[in-house]
Structure formats: C-alpha cells, structure tokens
Amino acid sequence: MITLTPELFRILHLDRHSTGAAAIMALAESLGARLRAYSAGAIILDEGETSACVRLVKSGWVASATQLRDGSRQIIDVHLKGDLLVVSTVAGFSRVTLQAIDRVVILEFPQQRLISVFEQRPEIARYLAAASARLNAIHVEHLVNLGHRGAAARTAHFFLELAERTNPGTEGVAVEFDCPLTQADLADALGMTAIHFNRTLRDLRLLGLVTFRKGSVLINDCFRLAKLADFNPDYLRTYRDGNAIDSAAFDGESTGDVRDSAPSESSALRA
Amino acid sequence: MITLTPELFRILHLDRHSTGAAAIMALAESLGARLRAYSAGAIILDEGETSACVRLVKSGWVASATQLRDGSRQIIDVHLKGDLLVVSTVAGFSRVTLQAIDRVVILEFPQQRLISVFEQRPEIARYLAAASARLNAIHVEHLVNLGHRGAAARTAHFFLELAERTNPGTEGVAVEFDCPLTQADLADALGMTAIHFNRTLRDLRLLGLVTFRKGSVLINDCFRLAKLADFNPDYLRTYRDGNAIDSAAFDGESTGDVRDSAPSESSALRA
DNA sequence: CGAGTTCTTGACTACTCTCAAAAGCGGTGG
DNA sequence: CCACCGCTTTTGAGAGTAGTCAAGAACTCG
Numbered sequence: 001m002i003t004l005t006p007e008l009f010r011i012l013h014l015d016r017h018s019t020g021a022a023a024i025m026a027l028a029e030s031l032g033a034r035l036r037a038y039s040a041g042a043i044i045l046d047e048g049e050t051s052a053c054v055r056l057v058k059s060g061w062v063a064s065a066t067q068l069r070d071g072s073r074q075i076i077d078v079h080l081k082g083d084l085l086v087v088s089t090v091a092g093f094s095r096v097t098l099q100a101i102d103r104v105v106i107l108e109f110p111q112q113r114l115i116s117v118f119e120q121r122p123e124i125a126r127y128l129a130a131a132s133a134r135l136n137a138i139h140v141e142h143l144v145n146l147g148h149r150g151a152a153a154r155t156a157h158f159f160l161e162l163a164e165r166t167n168p169g170t171e172g173v174a175v176e177f178d179c180p181l182t183q184a185d186l187a188d189a190l191g192m193t194a195i196h197f198n199r200t201l202r203d204l205r206l207l208g209l210v211t212f213r214k215g216s217v218l219i220n221d222c223f224r225l226a227k228l229a230d231f232n233p234d235y236l237r238t239y240r241d242g243n244a245i246d247s248a249a250f251d252g253e254s255t256g257d258v259r260d261s262a263p264s265e266s267s268a269l270r271a
Numbered sequence: 272m273i274t275l276t277p278e279l280f281r282i283l284h285l286d287r288h289s290t291g292a293a294a295i296m297a298l299a300e301s302l303g304a305r306l307r308a309y310s311a312g313a314i315i316l317d318e319g320e321t322s323a324c325v326r327l328v329k330s331g332w333v334a335s336a337t338q339l340r341d342g343s344r345q346i347i348d349v350h351l352k353g354d355l356l357v358v359s360t361v362a363g364f365s366r367v368t369l370q371a372i373d374r375v376v377i378l379e380f381p382q383q384r385l386i387s388v389f390e391q392r393p394e395i396a397r398y399l400a401a402a403s404a405r406l407n408a409i410h411v412e413h414l415v416n417l418g419h420r421g422a423a424a425r426t427a428h429f430f431l432e433l434a435e436r437t438n439p440g441t442e443g444v445a446v447e448f449d450c451p452l453t454q455a456d457l458a459d460a461l462g463m464t465a466i467h468f469n470r471t472l473r474d475l476r477l478l479g480l481v482t483f484r485k486g487s488v489l490i491n492d493c494f495r496l497a498k499l500a501d502f503n504p505d506y507l508r509t510y511r512d513g514n515a516i517d518s519a520a521f522d523g524e525s526t527g528d529v530r531d532s533a534p535s536e537s538s539a540l541r542a
Numbered sequence: 543c544g545a546g547t548t549c550t551t552g553a554c555t556a557c558t559c560t561c562a563a564a565a566g567c568g569g570t571g572g
Numbered sequence: 573c574c575a576c577c578g579c580t581t582t583t584g585a586g587a588g589t590a591g592t593c594a595a596g597a598a599c600t601c602g
Binding site: 066069072089093095119132134135144147148234236237 | 337339340343345347359360361362364366367390403404405406407408410411412413414415417418419461462501505506507508509
C-alpha cells in the first residue's frame with residue numbers, strides 16, 4: 001500500500017470527478033506500479049538503455065543529463081516531486097541519463113500497461129500528452145536560455161523557473177525554495193563552468209537579487225530578477241484554466257514522505 | 272488529388288504491408304488533409320496561437336523559433352521534407368513560431384481526425400510518437416550543442432546534422448547538400464552573432480572542412496568534421512532496424528515538386 | 543580531527559560580441 | 573544598360589564575457 005499523494009491523484013484522476021480513492025488505488029495496483037528508492041547520485045536510467053516505464057517523482061530531485069566524451073555533462077532538465085518522466089527513446093534507447101540528485105523515491109508504471117488503459121481512461125492519455133508538451137516547452141526555454149542569454153540572465157531565469165516549479169503560483173517579491181543542486185550541478189545545467197557560475201552568483205548576491213547556499217535559494221526580488229532574466233512563467237502553466245489541478249482536497253493526507261521500509265532499493269506496490 | 276510521396280506513404284502506411292495506394296489516399300482524404308503553400312519568410316504559425324493540425328512538410332524548409340523581446344530570435348530547429356510537425360501546446364497555445372525559410376508546401380492533418388483513426392491504425396499513432404521522440408532527441412542534442420561546444424564545433428555539429436537529415440544514410444568523406452538558410456539564420460540557430468558565425472565559417476573553410484555559400488553546403492571531410500564536432504548520428508535514426516522505412520517502391524513517382532496551382536495561399540485537398 | 547567535497551578568489555588567456563564599414567549579389571525601374 | 577536599393581557576406585578593431593590554471597577557505601561527515 002502506498003500513500004495517495006496529490007500527484008498520484010493528478011495522474012490517475014484528472015477529471016476531478018472522483019470515483020473514489022479505492023478505485024484509483026486499484027487502478028494503480030492493477031497497472032503493476034512499483035515504488036523505487038534511489039540514494040543521492042544513483043543512476044536511475046543510463047543513456048543507451050531501454051526504458052519500458054513511465055515514472056512519477058514522489059520525492060527528491062532527478063536530473064536528466066547527457067555525458068560528453070570529455071567527461072563533462074550537460075544537464076538537460078531537473079525533475080521535481082510530482083513530475084512525470086516519460087523518457088523518449090530513439091530506436092528504442094534512451095538519449096539521456098536519469099540521475100538522482102538527492103534521495104529520490106519514484107513510482108514506476110509499466111508503459112505498456114499504462115497505454116493499455118488509455119481507452120477506458122482517456123484523461124490519463126491527455127495528462128501524458130500534456131506532460132510531454134510541458135517538457136518540450138521547458139526544453140525550448142532552456143534552448144533560448146543557453147542560446148541567447150548571458151550568465152547572469154541565464155542563472156536568474158533558471159532560478160525563477162525552479163521557484164515556480166517548486167512553489168507553483170506563489171506571489172510576492174521574495175521567494176525561497178529548497179534546492180539540493182550544487183553549484184557544479186547548476187553550472188552543468190546552465191552550460192558554464194562552476195567557477196564562472198560562482199562569480200555570477202556573487203554578482204547577483206551583490207545586486208541584492210539572489211542568495212544561494214547549498215540546499216536553499218532565496219530570491220530577494222522576483223520582479224527585478226524577472227526583468228533581468230526576461231522571464232515569463234507561461235511555459236510552465238500546463239492547464240488552460242490555470243487551476244485545473246485541484247489537489248487541495250488531498251493536501252492533508254499525503255505531503256509527507258513515503259515510507260520506504262522496502263527491502264532494499266525497490267519494492268513492488270502489490271504484495 | 273495530391274501526389275503520393277514516400278513521406279506520405281511513410282506516415283500513412285508504416286507497417287510495410289500495403290493495403291494499396293488507393294486506400295491510403297482515401298484515408299488522407301477522409302482525414303480532411305489540406306495542402307498549403309507558403310512563400311519564403313511567411314509565418315505558418317505564430318507563437319501564442321492555437322494549433323489544431325499536424326503538419327507534414329512536403330517541400331521546402333521550415334524553422335521553429337522563438338522571438339525574444341530584444342528583437343533577436345532563437346531558432347529551435349529546422350524541419351525538412353518529410354518531417355512531421357507536431358506543435359506541442361502548453362495551455363493550448365504554441366510556444367514556438369513556425370516560419371517558412373524558403374517556399375514551403377505543407378500537408379495539414381486536422382489533429383482530432385488524425386487522433387480518431389489511431390484505434391484502427393495504431394501504426395499512425397506509433398509514427399507520431401516516434402516523430403515526437405526524435406524531435407525531443409534533436410532538442411536535447413541542440414541543448415548539448417549550445418551548452419558545451421565552442422563556435423566551430425557547434426557549427427560543425429549542426430552542418431553534420433543537416434547533412435544526415437537531408438541525405439539520410441549517405442556515406443563518404445565529402446557530402447554536399449542544399450541549404451536555403453542564410454548565415455544569419457544559422458547564427459540564430461547556433462546562438463551566436465552572424466558576424467562571429469561568418470568568421471567561424473572562414474576558419475572551417477581554411478581548415479579544408481566545410482565550404483558554405485548561400486544555397487549550398489559542401490562538407491569536404493566528414494570524418495575530421497565529425498571528430499571536431501563530437502558528432503554521433505544515432506539520435507537521428509528513429510527506427511530500430513535501421514531500414515524500417517522502405518520508400519524505394521515509391522521513389523519513381525513522386526520526388527518532384529507538388530503542383531501548386533492552388534488559388535493563392537492554400538487549397539483544400541478534396542474538392 | 544582528517545578527508546573529501548564544495549565554495550571562493552586571483553591572474554591570465556581565449557573566446558565572443560559590438561560597432562563600424564565595405565564589398566558582393568540580385569533584383570527593380572529609369 | 574546602368575544606377576540604385578536592399579539584403580547578405582566579409583573584414584577590422586576594441587570591449588566585454590567566459591574559460592583555465594592554481595590555490596586557499598569553508599563545510600560535511602565519519
């Protein structure tokens with residue numbers, strides 16, 4: 001038995017006309033979903049491997065990255081609690097490596113079984129399509145970021161994206177969020193050296209815009225930062241009416257961590 | 272009536288067990304596919320618009336790009352003859368602008384009707400998924416390109432990608448292909464100034480690697496260029512067995528241009 | 543405490559952008 | 573035919589940005 005999170009609710013029950021938690025759990029179980037836990041740094045899926053799963057991040061941060069021949073890596077994107085990971089394969093093989101940034105718990109849905117329920121549950125297919133589209137939009141935005149912005153604006157943009165993704169819809173001049181990424185990780189995501197990233201961070205701090213320390217980011221002035229970064233969060237808002245995901249009803253029962261009293265690294269959802 | 276191209280064959284008949292050209296045409300027509308022609312520079316779809324179509328490029332080059340506030344643009348990708356354009360929308364709106372580079376002819380499939388045939392024709396759904404995955408892989412590769420390679424390697428990598436995409440599977444040290452992109456276009460795709468791109472091009476020419484002139488690119492030495500760019504074409508090869516697309520049977524009848532005796536800018540496929 | 547990782551700074555080098563200007567090219571109209 | 577125009581390509585010089593090498597400080601964890 002697993003805890004019913006807003007995220008799980010989200011993927012399995014998008015139409016907001018509940019058929020009951022029991023039915024949802026039954027569906028998740030009938031799909032053969034599995035819980036897996038990874039420690040920081042663990043490789044969840046390696047480049048070139050085949051992947052037959054759709055993954056839902058239940059807690060922790062995941063990076064999708066590609067290794068380069070010279071040993072460096074480009075982080076393509078990071079994935080947070082509630083994100084759906086649909087690894088796209090070319091000729092059957094993943095083009096990216098999925099790596100746990102910190103301790104990560106993931107719910108794995110066998111792709112074939114998930115697809116097989118599309119007919120009875122078109123809202124699941126729609127959610128997958130929306131998640132893919134969002135992923136695509138994020139990639140496009142990262143492309144713009146790397147292609148057309150200097151180090152400071154690039155950094156600012158990524159921080160604002162992370163702020164919006166960790167705390168969707170938050171308003172106010174100052175925002176703080178937890179961020180397990182190291183400066184080296186962030187530099188890999190932003191296509192610069194860790195050294196230059198560190199200097200950029202110092203500049204932003206001196207401007208009174210952002211304070212970074214391992215584990216947490218404090219944005220002092222969202223508006224000035226957004227102006228610097230030319231940031232517009234529209235690309236992150238997946239749903240037409242802006243509030244399609246009504247997870248409030250479930251907030252009380254599931255924000256906490258998953259019990260991972262599992263044998264070792266993974267545990268089947270159903271006994 | 273439209274000409275039956277290998278590309279159209281590809282999208283409508285992936286399983287290689289032909290049910291006959293007539294049936295395929297009937298399907299295309301029953302889907303309400305439309306032919307549209309655009310002159311160079313025309314906007315096919317603007318950022319922020321809704322798109323209810325899947326598009327197949329029949330001839331010409333299309334760029335997907337985003338406009339930046341400062342007037343510059345980032346070209347995300349280019350789309351060539353045979354490419355399927357599945358514009359991903361976030362909250363219903365396109366995140367990119369589709370622009371014709373040169374004269375372009377496009378076949379438009381209404382998305383809803385295309386989706387409605389997935390059940391009887393799962394190979395079409397599979398092809399759409401494969402096209403999306405390939406698009407994604409290309410985006411990832413461009414991300415790596417912008418993030419981790421210098422101007423020369425970046426340019427080399429993009430030229431090799433274009434060579435592979437225009438002439439898939441071509442072997443040999445030297446390759447030439449038509450390319451209607453201007454230096455400014457290429458610079459926008461590669462995230463650098465047209466001026467710096469021009470200098471980079473001169474360096475590559477002086478090294479005896481690439482010769483560019485408006486309309487055509489000549490790669491003198493694929494192997495040295497691939498080494499410089501750290502280029503591996505795997506991400507472009509969509510199909511597991513490497514030869515899944517058997518368009519040879521249709522090569523004789525359709526490589527030529529579409530008749531576009533259409534009234535002006537667009538024409539319905541069916542009378 | 544010691545080891546390893548992460549963060550920070552300095553000095554120098556290399557790369558890329560900006561501003562400025564000129565040359566080439568293809569079309570249009572006189 | 574030629575002058576003219578706009579667009580594209582090419583080159584130069586100087587400024588600004590980012591990478592490299594080197595080293596030290598701070599932090600975490602056993």
